[in-house]
Amino acid sequence: MDREQLADFLRRRREALQPEDVGLRRGPRRRTSGLRREEVAALCDMSVDYYGRLEQRRGPQPSEQMLAAIARGLRLTLEERDHLFRLAGHTAPARTALRSDHVSPGLMRILDRLADTPAQVMTGLGETLAQTAAARALFGDETRFEGFARSVGYRWFTDASARDVYPAEDHPLHSRAFTADIRSYLATQGPDSRAAAIVDALLAESPEFAELWAEHEVRSVHPREKRLQHPEVGIMHLQCQFLIDPEQGQTLLVLTAAPGSESADRLRLLTVIGTQDLASRR
Structure with missing residues (x-):
């Protein structure tokens, strides 16, 4: 060093x-x-x-x-x-075609300008690398997880609290969506990848995942409009926009609400909560 x-x-x-x-x-x-x-x-x-x-x-x-x-x-x-x-005395991280935890400066600059919006940068495996304060207020600090739990798909099937942000009646749809996402990513990474290890773990730990995996559904089933909930603001109808960085294999997820809607008012309140939480942490 x-x-x-x-x-x-x-x-x-x-x-x-x-x-x-x-x-x-x-x-x-x-x-x-x-x-x-x-x-x-x-x-x-x-x-x-x-x-x-x-x-x-x-x-x-x-x-x-x-x-x-x-x-x-x-x-x-x-x-x-x-x-x-x-x-610092470490070997530089390997650069693979579709696996990098480093967020490019350009993508970070975009994220910085979305401070009042739930937005986060994620890998192809659903690992959150960076979040705005509003995203932390909605989803919690998703950058704190380690091991397989870094993947939102893995947490969905192994940690009941991962489902709290979605109304219960929407859970079956999201279960199918996460399964399809993992299958699609596995196809790009191969049998010796981290994605394959997560699949093996989920097959052993989650009967629900095993049943859905056996159906071999490959289509994307994530709705572009989602219902998300927060204990302090209630249910919000939010639209999902995605910005993809093909070089890093990362996606910037941005959640917005229709102007003038009740969901927009609730989203503004969530932003205030996120800002207050960030200030208290500092």
């Missing part, structure tokens, strides 16, 4: 980022060149003390998980991410 070069790289990338680049407002009294350390720490979802020690050349060796969070927070390119990993 090269602490001096790591500290210099982090500081220069922080100073190169402007508040507008990450969806923050520039206050009239701002004198800092680039972002403040506390702003970068919040973007990376880590403590200010931890990030500050890295810039001061006295921090511990960051884990690969921490480095991935820093790469997203600093909006690094793939080349810059790989450089960051090497400076």
